[in-house]
Amino acid sequence: SAVISQKPSRDICQRGTSLTIQCQVDSQVTMMFWYRQQPGQSLTLIATANQGSEATYESGFVIDKFPISRPNLTFSTLTVSNMSPEDSSIYLCSTTSGSFQETQYFGPGTRLLVL
Amino acid sequence: AQKVTQAQTEISVVEKEDVTLDCVYETRDTTYYLFWYKQPPSGELVFLIRRNSFDEQNEISGRYSWNFQKSTSSFNFTITASQVVDSAVYFCALSVDYGQNFVFGPGTRLSVLP
Numbered sequence: 001s002a003v004i005s006q007k008p009s010r011d012i013c014q015r016g017t018s019l020t021i022q023c024q025v026d027s028q029v030t031m032m033f034w035y036r037q038q039p040g041q042s043l044t045l046i047a048t049a050n051q052g053s054e055a056t057y058e059s060g061f062v063i064d065k066f067p068i069s070r071p072n073l074t075f076s077t078l079t080v081s082n083m084s085p086e087d088s089s090i091y092l093c094s095t096t097s098g099s100f101q102e103t104q105y106f107g108p109g110t111r112l113l114v115l
Numbered sequence: 116a117q118k119v120t121q122a123q124t125e126i127s128v129v130e131k132e133d134v135t136l137d138c139v140y141e142t143r144d145t146t147y148y149l150f151w152y153k154q155p156p157s158g159e160l161v162f163l164i165r166r167n168s169f170d171e172q173n174e175i176s177g178r179y180s181w182n183f184q185k186s187t188s189s190f191n192f193t194i195t196a197s198q199v200v201d202s203a204v205y206f207c208a209l210s211v212d213y214g215q216n217f218v219f220g221p222g223t224r225l226s227v228l229p
Contacts, residue, residue, distance in 0.1 A: 042206065042220065043206070048215065094160075096214040102167070102210065103148075103162060106152075106160035106162070108157070108158065
């Protein structure tokens, strides 16, 4: 499976600011996914990012709030814009890779606290 | 629409006890994939197992075993002789789109006490 890293691992931010989260994969992958996990909750898909095309957002998530870039086949960024305390969550990126394209493998996550 | 239910919100056991985590899924698709993930306190999501809908064979991996029953739409996970390191939130997930559109259950928080 692919090895996925995320930066930063955690951050504390002030409301109204923006944070960009980076996701790096050790091999070229077609699809990358961004999830949000609010405290004590399950994972919710924010968007799917394919290289060379605009990200596809799930219902309830919009590009102005969560702009995503996918400049190449190993890297993606998610920006959380104009943050409020409700954005405090773990943000995880994932991808499918290798012989088992039906399986998603996840990065270590970014813990975000918005004050 | 797909749905995953994990009825057990929290489970506490004493070390060395066996514990079973329940997962019930709903889908009208005949081809689908089921997964279990472990999320320790560090927050990362660790893949444990995948199962496709055509393979009902149960699987054992060390202290972990999985029981897949299509007749009851269940994919239960048993930890034998639990250890403190098994303490985590466990998620069951379903996908009908081969790597996309994962639906996660609400998770079961397992606490293994020494």
